[in-house]
Structure formats: C-alpha cells, structure tokens
Ligand SMILES: [Fe+2]
C-alpha cells in the first residue's frame with residue numbers, strides 16, 4: 001500500500017528508534033487482530049503505525065498545538081499532559097493523512113479507552129499493550145485473550161491499568177471507568 005509506505009518513511013524520521021519499533025509492533029499486531037476479527041487490515045496497519053505520532057512532542061509544544069488547533073481538553077488531561085498525545089495524534093492524522101473519523105477515534109482513545117469504541121479502536125488499544133516488544137508479567141495472558149475475545153481482553157486490561165494507577169497514586173481518566181463499566185455490563 002503506497003500510503004502506508006509513505007507514512008512509515010515519515011514516521012521513521014519523526015520518531016525515536018525505540019518509539020518507531022514500538023509503532024511497527026503495534027502495526028503488526030493490529031493487522032493480525034484485524035484479520036482475526038474480520039476488519040480491514042490495511043486500515044488497522046495505518047492506525048497502528050501512526051497511533052503515537054504525537055507522543056514525543058515536547059510538553060510545551062503539545063500545549064501550543066492544543067491551543068492553536070482548538071482542541072478541547074478536560075481537567076484530567078490538563079494535569080496529565082502525557083495523555084494529550086492521543087487527541088493531538090488524532091488531529092494530526094486527520095489533517096496530514098486524511099484519516100477517516102473512526103481511524104481518528106482509534107488513535108484518540110488508545111490511551112484512556114472510551115465507552116463507545118468500535119472494533120478498530122479496541123484492536124488498536126489492545127495492540128498497543130501487547131505488541132511483540134512489550135514485556136511485563138501479564139502480557140502473554142493478554143496476547144492470548146486478545147485473539148480469543150477482544151471485549152474480555154479490554155476489560156482485563158482496564159482492570160490492570162486502573163489498579164496500577166491506584167497503586168501509583170496517579171489520576172484515572174473517567175473514560176477508562178466508563179469504558180470498563182460498559183464492558184462489565186455487556187459481558
Ligand atoms: Fe500512546
């Protein structure tokens with residue numbers, strides 16, 4: 001796919017080596033899961049490779065970008081600048097690569113999750129946490145679960161992330177709680 005090739009080349013120069021390798025891992029994982037769940041693998045690859053496009057923007061620049069592009073941020077995001085790379089990334093891919101709304105949303109929700117995520121967004125959220133370069137105790141369990149049942153996987157991942165944030169004493173974005181509640185009520 002010509003578009004993917006061009007974007008990969010751009011990201012290779014834009015991101016640090018480590019971040020680019022992670023992005024390639026997310027791309028591969030998202031393609032694999034897209035195949036399993038019957039959605040467009042090219043779309044999943046494009047979103048996977050670009051999901052962290054704004055991750056390495058310095059904080060000052062992030063705040064400037066938010067202002068200049070009229071992106072609304074909430075109280076939690078004001079205090080957790082790191083979260084902003086998701087919203088900024090979604091805006092960049094819209095303007096730079098003409099990504100569709102659901103592709104933008106998958107990038108927008110990849111850190112906090114969101115109650116109304118479609119399959120693409122769930123796949124990108126999960127792929128970010130289980131791509132082949134990720135190493136933590138639960139990763140194998142999540143990798144298996146992602147291939148079997150994406151909703152249960154999302155629920156388990158949110159439980160894990162929320163618990164960890166409590167242990168660390170850091171803020172929890174309400175969208176993560178809403179997303180978890182929705183999954184709990186559905187499963
Ligand atoms: Fe990210």
Ligand SMILES: [Fe+2]
Pocket residue numbers: 022026051052128
């Ligand atoms: Fe990521």
